[in-house]
Amino acid sequence: MIKFGPGNLRIPKFEKPVYVVAGGLTDYRKKYPEKNTSELCTMALRMAVEENDLKVDPEEFRRMVNWVVYSQFADHFGDQLLAAAKIHDYLGFDPLGNIEVKTGGATGGSAVLAAAQAVASGYADCVPVVGWERMDEVTTKVGNSYIASAACKDFESELGWMYAAYYALMAQRYQYENNVPHETLARIACKNHLYAYYSPFSQNPGKYTVEDILKNDIVSDPLTFLECCVMSVGAAVLIVCDEKVANRLTDRPVRLTAICGGSHTLRTADRRHMPILLLPNETEATYKEYFTHKRTDWPGFSSFLASRMAAYLAYNMAGIKDPVEDFDLLETHDAFTISDVQTYEDIGLRPYGRGREFIESGEAYFEGKLPTNLSGGLIGTMHAVGATGIWQIVEVLWQLQGKYDKFHGDPKMWERYGKKKPADWKSLQLKNPKRACTISHAGTGSHVTCAILEKP
Amino acid sequence: MAIDWPKTALEVLNEEPLVVKNPKTWYHIHTYGGWGQFFKGLRNKKILATRCTNPQCGEKRLWLPPRANCPDCWHDMQWVEAPQTGTIYTHSVVTYPGELFKLPPGTPLISVEIEGVCTKLMSWLKEGKPKFGMKIKAVFNTERPTNSILDLAWVPA
Structure with a gap:
């Protein structure tokens, strides 16, 4: 669409205010054979419910939930269709309704959007959003190929089977149009590896200099490995709810x-x-x-x-x-x-x-x-x-x-x-x-x- | 009569935690559907693009990759031969490609601007070093066609 009508640019609204009150994570690793996916989701859910100073005990919380949103990018990676059903059961949420959301790298954001829509409409008032990815069942090279199958397989995937290459094409054009020094890009990588150094959850922390980043191996020019995201195994959970439930659960609700x-x-x-x-x-x-x-x-x-x-x-x-x-x-x-x-x-x-x-x-x-x-x-x-x-x-x-x-x-x-x-x-x-x-x-x-x- | 145990086993990669190898060896049967003309065209050294047939539609230019239906008005498209010369809009050399890539690491990937085409086709450069705005012409793999987008490539014009 290159011409907008007024309906296309309508500003969304929530019929009821939406809150987030608690979150839980696992740590993130390249390989995580110690835990299967159901266990990882349980770890993240338990942190959300048990370690966020909620004013109710886990059993009471479980009785408040009325809808669950699941978030997984690629069935290819997990090699388990309907993984959400398996995890929903493992978390003990049967027979509550649930949906699994898929929008590639934005799957997590879209899952929270789906939960917010449920709460804002009044359909639900207490919604855990449970997301995960298990990227260690295949080699890195096959993993990149799986990710590249999220490009157009008829006209683009064959050209590299590598998402970094598709971003590299944009990077080159961006540099050509705007003349940004590679050093500036490297500073972003330095900053984020450094902040990861302070996080117990992080997979690829490090104190790097701009020179380290620039001298690193190139994946697809100009991007080096240290300028690219990691491929991870892990889970995350966010509790989304309406105002009444938010105030019952916590003294520090945050409004979405x-x-x-x-x-x-x-x-x-x-x-x-x-x-x-x-x-x-x-x-x-x-x-x-x-x-x-x-x-x-x-x-x-x-x-x-x-x-x-x-x-x-x-x-x-x-x-x-x-x-x-x-x-x-x-x-x-x-x-x-x-x-x-x-x-x-x-x-x-x-x-x-x-x-x-x-x-x-x-x-x-x-x-x-x-x-x-x-x-x-x-x-x-x-x-x-x-x-x-x-x-x-x-x-x-x-x-x-x-x-x-x-x-x-x-x-x-x-x-x-x-x-x-x-x-x-x-x-x-x-x-x-x-x-x-x-x-x-x-x-x-x-x-x-x-x-x-x-x-x- | 008792049923015998399976004859194939999952290979154990690690005991604690127990990790096994699940083999996958099948293929997918994939149809290009209404876009097949494009790939067949490459066999005859033609770049077939599509144009919207709706006279009221604002988009008069060609689509490449082709589409069977116009995204602006959903009308059917017609096949039109696209020019075989263009310029490089952007480029990158892929050093670490993923599994399944049929070309060698170090192959330059390019996006091609073609006059009269509203899109910028992704492709690869078979000869030479890519540069912005470089004039290029199409070459076709008619020797051993892969029946994929790789059967179209470009060389300096």
Whole structure:
């Protein structure tokens, strides 16, 4: 669709306010033979229900649940169709109704959206969202091939069987149009590997220099391994509920003021030029001089219309005027360093063409104006695909509740996963953050959700 | 008569925790359906694209990859031969491809801009080093066709 009608841009609304109250995670690993998928989901659910200071005991909680949303990207990986039924039974939720949601890398975000829709409509008032991915049944090379079967198998998958290559094509074009130094991209990787260093859940933590990132092996030029997300095994759980249930469960509920979805063609190839969809902090004048002999089209290969659409709807739904001013923290879907810069522009942190400034200015850091991916992101901590969008919201929920240290700083949490808390561990708890945003993203931008969370 | 135990076993990869190997050796029977003309066209050294047949439709340009139906108005499309020259819109060399890739690591992937086509087809460069805006022409694998998108490639024009 390159022309919008008024119905297409209708701003979504919730009939009832939606809250999130508790979250649970596993740690994330490349291989996790010690636990099967049902056990991993149970670990995450138990953390959500038993370790989030809920005012009810687990048995009472179990009696409050009335709908469950499951989130898994690829049946290929799990090699178990209807895995949700197996896990639903294992978690003891039969005979409650449930659905399993699938939108590629954005599956977690879409699952939370589905839970929010259930609560907002009054269909349900207490909904666990359970996500996982088990990516260790096959070799990495086969895993990449499975992931690439989420590209168009008729016209694109055969060209590399490698998603990083499809992002690399965008990276090259973005660099050509906007001339971003590779060092700037590498700084994103350094930041996220470092923040992963402070997380007991993380799979690929590390203190890297820009030079380490640049010297690392190239997957598909210009992207190096350390600039790409990890392939993970693990689960995540988020409890979504209405206001009454939220207040019964916790003294620190967080409101999900908006969660909205956008989409764009699965094949990057099919993205036709169209007028730029403007966010509340942009006007036509913002892009008066945008197009040049190099920047010939929008969204082209440099921008994600799906992210722009999701942000447009969510910002208007939640009354966001300027994301850098209005948000206190942000989790992006940093599957690749390049897609992170693209996303900065799509969600209006900087106008198109100037995304690099968000990282170069220091704003994206813990000490900066809008700390981004304090969780360690997909590059440093995890991408157990079906769990990813849920885990992002759990991490910002804990930040908003002031519980970063409880879940990341307790030496026992590290020991639980067979790790030792680093002697130079540092708290990334922000001082009284009020509003957060998370972006969940699929394909080369086929589905994106934008969620906004706010302390009441 | 007692039924005998199975003759094949799952190989044990690890005892604690118990990890076994589940073999998979079958294939999928895949139809290109209404897009098959494109792949057949490559055998005859033709790039077949599609154009919307609805005179009221705003999109007059060609679609490549082809579509049997127009995404703007859902009308049927007609097959039209696309030009066999284009320019490189973007490129990357894939060093670590995934399983099933039929070309060697180091193959340059490209996206191709073709005049009169509203899309930018993903393909590969068979000769030379890719550059932005480089003029290229199509070549076709008629020797040992793979019956896939790989039967179309490009070389410097």
